[in-house]
Amino acid sequence: MVKSHLFLLVIFLLTACQPTPISHTATPLPATVTKSPPTATPIPLSTLDVDETDLKGIEIEVWHAWYGATASLFDSQVAEFNKENPWGIKVSATSQGNYNLLFNAVSDSLESGDRPQIVVALVDQISLWNELGSVKSLSPYIVDPIWGFTTAEATDFPEIFLEQDQRDENQIALPAQRTARFLLYNQTWGKELGFTTPPRTFEEFKEQSCAANQAKRADDDLQNDGKGGWIIDDDPNTVLAWMRGFDGSPLDKNGDYQFISNQNIDALKNLKKLYDQSCIWLSTADTPYEQFANRSALFISANMEEFSDISRRFASAKNRDEWTILPYPGTMQNSVFAYGTSYAILEENDEAEILASWLFIKWMLTPENQAEFTKSTALFPIRISSLDELSAYEKDNPHWSEAVDLIPRVEIQPKIASWHQVRYVLGDGFEYLFRFDVQAGSVAAILAQMNTTAQALNE
Numbered sequence: 001m002v003k004s005h006l007f008l009l010v011i012f013l014l015t016a017c018q019p020t021p022i023s024h025t026a027t028p029l030p031a032t033v034t035k036s037p038p039t040a041t042p043i044p045l046s047t048l049d050v051d052e053t054d055l056k057g058i059e060i061e062v063w064h065a066w067y068g069a070t071a072s073l074f075d076s077q078v079a080e081f082n083k084e085n086p087w088g089i090k091v092s093a094t095s096q097g098n099y100n101l102l103f104n105a106v107s108d109s110l111e112s113g114d115r116p117q118i119v120v121a122l123v124d125q126i127s128l129w130n131e132l133g134s135v136k137s138l139s140p141y142i143v144d145p146i147w148g149f150t151t152a153e154a155t156d157f158p159e160i161f162l163e164q165d166q167r168d169e170n171q172i173a174l175p176a177q178r179t180a181r182f183l184l185y186n187q188t189w190g191k192e193l194g195f196t197t198p199p200r201t202f203e204e205f206k207e208q209s210c211a212a213n214q215a216k217r218a219d220d221d222l223q224n225d226g227k228g229g230w231i232i233d234d235d236p237n238t239v240l241a242w243m244r245g246f247d248g249s250p251l252d253k254n255g256d257y258q259f260i261s262n263q264n265i266d267a268l269k270n271l272k273k274l275y276d277q278s279c280i281w282l283s284t285a286d287t288p289y290e291q292f293a294n295r296s297a298l299f300i301s302a303n304m305e306e307f308s309d310i311s312r313r314f315a316s317a318k319n320r321d322e323w324t325i326l327p328y329p330g331t332m333q334n335s336v337f338a339y340g341t342s343y344a345i346l347e348e349n350d351e352a353e354i355l356a357s358w359l360f361i362k363w364m365l366t367p368e369n370q371a372e373f374t375k376s377t378a379l380f381p382i383r384i385s386s387l388d389e390l391s392a393y394e395k396d397n398p399h400w401s402e403a404v405d406l407i408p409r410v411e412i413q414p415k416i417a418s419w420h421q422v423r424y425v426l427g428d429g430f431e432y433l434f435r436f437d438v439q440a441g442s443v444a445a446i447l448a449q450m451n452t453t454a455q456a457l458n459e
Contacts, residue, residue, distance in 0.1 A: 046146035054352040055087035060360060062093045064120035065102040065341075071095050073376045081363055089356045099125070103420075106346075110134050115346050117357045120176050123164050124413070124420035126344045130172045131417040136345040137170040141358040149362070156367070156383050164412045165342050173342035174361060177373070178380040179304045180338040180410060181237040182403065183230075183328050186298050188321035193298075198326055202245060202270065205230075205299075205329045210279040212298035224296060229279040231288045232271075233301035234431040236423040237337040237413070238328070242267045244337075244411060245330015250426060250454070251414055257422065257454040259429075259447040267330070268447070272433055272440040282434055289313040292323070305378050307399040325402045327409050338410045340379070380404065418458040425453050 066074055078093050094116075096102035103125050109115035110132065119126070129135050142148050157175070165173040185198050190208060193215060199205040209229030216228040243249060248263030274280045283291055288300040293313040302310060307325075314321065327334035343361045345354055363369070365382060371389040374381045378400060381387055387394075387404070394401045413419060429450040432438065438446065 047140060047144050048147060048351070048355060050352050050355045052087070055089060055356050055359075057088045057090070058353055058356040060089060060091045060118065060353065060357050061116040062091060062118040062120065062360075063096055063102060063106060063116045064093065065096050065099045066120070067095055067097070069376055070373075073372065077364065077369060077372070081360060085359070085363070087356070087359070089359065091360050110346075113348075115348075117345060117349050117353050118361065119344050119346065120341050121344065122420070123173070123339065123342050124417070124423070126165070126173050126342055127167065127415065128417040128420060129344070129346075130167055134347050135172050136347050136349075136354055137172060138174060138345065138358065138361075139169070139171045141355070142171060147355065147358065147362075156385050158380075158382075158384065158407055158410075160338065160407070160410050160412060161380075161382060164338070164340075164415070167415065173344040174365060175382050176341045176343050176364075177377060178338050178340040178382065180336050180380070180403065180406075181233075181235055181241070181301055181303050182325040182336055182406075184292065184300050184302050184310070184323055185326055186292065186295065186321050186323050188323075189295055189298055198324060199329045200334070201329050202331050206270075206274060206279065208298060209274060210277060213277075213279050213281075216296075226278045226281050227291070227296045228298060229274070229281060230299035231283045231291060231297045231301075232275065232280055232434050233288075234427045235301065236426045237339060238301050239426050239430045240337045240411075240413065241328035241335040242271060242330070244335035245328050245333060246270075247330075247332040250422070251416075255414075255416070257416075257451060257458055259426075259451040259454065260444065264447055265443050268430070268433060268443045269440050272438070272443060275434050276440065290317075293317040293319050295319075295321070304380070304400065304403050307397070307403075308378060311399070323399075325399055325406070327406060334409065335411055336406060336409055337413060338380070339413055380407065416458065418454075421457045422454045425450050425457070 062078070064071075064074065075093055078091050082090050096105050099122055102119070102121055106115070106119050106121065106125075106129065110129065126135060142154065161175045161178050162171065165171060165175065187198065189212070190198065193208065193211045195208055195211070199208050212228035213226075214228070216224045240250070243264050246263045246267035248261055248267050250257060250259055252258035271280065285291065288297060288302075289306075289310050290313060291297045292300045292310065294317055310323075314323075327336040343364070345357045345361070349357070367383045367385040368389065370381055370383045371386040374386060374390060375393050378397065380403070381390065413423070416422070429446050433443065433446055
């Protein structure tokens with residue numbers, strides 16, 4: 001199975017990059033011409049103005065927001081780097097507790113000058129610091145013939161993960177973690193309802209959601225008559241996926257915010273009609289795990305890191321139903337959005353410190369280290385070749401494996417600095433549509449208000 005992943009991803013990422021075949025038919029030399037002696041291959045030189053001796057004993061500070069097992073693993077990997085790197089570089093890591101606190105701490109440090117060399121932050125946070133001119137482009141380091149990636153290493157990253165950190169022609173960061181939000185589907189219950197396959201279109205999603213609700217209405221429990229279908233989820237990545245399924249987007253063709261479009265209206269209006277028919281429903285529970293495990297919901301939304309908790313909830317409920325993960329089915333395409341954290345180097349540090357920071361990031365992104373990180377976080381592997389070391393993990397985590405198979409379907413959030421605020425507008429507007437029983441005909445008005453707020457935040 002691991003090899004199938006590897007084959008799938010390599011074909012998806014690299015088919016456009018294959019070199020033109022070169023003819024190997026030899027052309028005979030004229031009899032009067034003798035071959036010149038072979039010339040020596042030039043030794044590549046670094047394009048960076050740093051001597052290797054300048055790296056000796058440099059101290060690097062990393063700020064992140066990880067906690068628990070992930071923070072412990074990161075600390076142990078930092079200690080291993082400090083012990084093994086040949087330059088004597090010393091890295092120290094500090095957790096800021098959560099991403100809001102990290103964002104505030106880094107933003108304050110940009111004013112005070114007492115900043116770390118490396119931050120591991122959400123992509124949209126890094127985008128904002130980049131707009132302020134405070135993030136170092138990694139492009140020169142990636143392609144440097146001495147300190148950078150080889151061609152094989154550079155193409156070992158899924159391109160969509162790298163694209164998330166690209167601004168203009170610069171790679172402003174490199175992925176540290178990537179996850180995605182999926183639609184989860186109870187296959188066993190779906191078959192009992194008469195469906196042989198998961199929904200592949202919005203019409204099929206509608207049909208199965210309504211059938212689940214009808215099954216609840218047919219039993220003797222009057223309290224569950226509004227349940228059965230998808231539990232409404234207002235996470236911005238869920239809303240983005242529904243919009244994209246109808247060929248919509250929060251952006252216009254120029255890359256500016258524009259929520260008002262026929263496609264976005266169709267997406268939200270169709271979902272609101274399903275709610276009005278009780279085919280999808282709102283839950284007041286903290287998580288939808290229990291409702292999914294006890295067949296109160298045929299569909300829920302969840303991130304990759306939630307899969308193990310959901311499996312445990314099924315086990316606790318003694319429910320042997322099989323469930324699977326899906327992209328969100330639409331009328332035009334099926335979509336899923338990835339997001340996560342990235343490594344960024346802050347500007348205004350000494351050139352030797354920047355190179356030392358780069359070497360640490362490069363080391364953290366080795367396939368071996370990424371395999372360990374994947375086991376700890378249950379997220380996407382950042383390196384394709386890490387899959388070679390994850391065969392046992394894949395066998396024990398089939399839903400994770402299904403998610404990896406969907407990497408070619410993955411899309412990314414808008415690459416606008418204000419997205420770190422506007423994404424909440426998207427989620428809040430979607431929740432308002434259902435929570436306050438708004439008429440389906442008012443969808444355009446809600447999108448207009450969301451658009452006004454997004455444009456104001458962008459300014």
